[in-house]
Amino acid sequence: MHTSARIASSRPLATTAMHGRVESLRAEGVPVIDFSIAISHFPAPRPVLDAVAHAVERERTMPYTSVVGALDVRARLADKLRKENGIDADVGEIIVTNGAKQALYEALYTITDPGDSVLVFKPHWPAYVATSQLLGLRPILVELPDAITPQLLDSLETPKVVIINNPHNPTGKVYTPVELEHIRAWVERIGARVIVDESYEHLIFDGAHTSLAALCDWRKIGVITIFSASQSYAMMGWRVGFALAPAEVVNAMQTLQGPITAAAPHLSQVAADVAFATGAPTEMMADYRQRRDLAVRLFAEVPWIVMHAPASGPYLWGDVRSLTMDTVGFAERLIEEKKVAIMPGDALGVPGFIRLGYISDDVATLRDGIRRIIEFGDAYKAV
């Protein structure tokens, strides 16, 4: 059947495509180790599971809530923002969404027109660019520096919207208050809007997370902050997150969300209500830290990869430029020959690097997968 010209210019997300490939190989009985995305091996926090079980027993019928999310849930999310993030927010400035992805799409749809430019630091989460392309926007990709300086910001083309991912997938960078202040001063001067994706807010090993919106008059500047239960609470498949935005933006996002999905699923709202009140997942983070340290140690002596311990997040970001192999080819051959899936940096805007999600399986599988990657690279190097 004929598909539209509009969709013809877009491609499936590279991450989703690789994950689909892993699933079909597994369905054929091929055991694949999947480092291509980060799916926590942890369940959702116990209080979340209890609250959902209780709601199913007690309520039985699950009503639609208002499109923006149940009022009492949003009230508690406003509490979370005040207590955890130091952000002053009103319930009318919060919209519960089917994950960060929906919030991102709705936010961009609401504050841009086709042809507008969106500044994204690379390496970048693929969805920022894919969503911009779906909406006919023009991504401006800028290499993420170790430190954001006023000089760097002043040298950039003026975008309509800036997307900041703090903490950052895949490098693990945690923006400092000083860097956020530089960004604030710059966007205020050039009149750009800001979307800050804080989906990894609790996955911090080193440093501390600061919300841009806590440091400024976010309503006046036009800051939209996105949160997700997916990574911070190991609730990827629950598909729930929320956005904090000026009330007129929330109203516009609601206009878009109403005919598409209506509210986020009732049960996921019950789950989010409890999850976002549980605070930092300390047991999970202790486990992630051990895995991160183990993985970095295993790669430490490997001459063809440079892998630093990330300050946050569920990914390792390795520099394999010394291999002089194109990284799409690296990923292709690795899954073919060693049955290990990774993301080539190309999908995140930076060829020559590879991304590994290290939180999905047991530790023995993590070791096994890394051993296979090292074998693969060593053999290539030896040729």
Ligand code: PMP
């Ligand atoms: N933002 C970033 C940068 C991510 O990497 C992820 C997880 N892949 C998310 C958000 C989570 O998105 P969602 O809430 O739609 O699962």
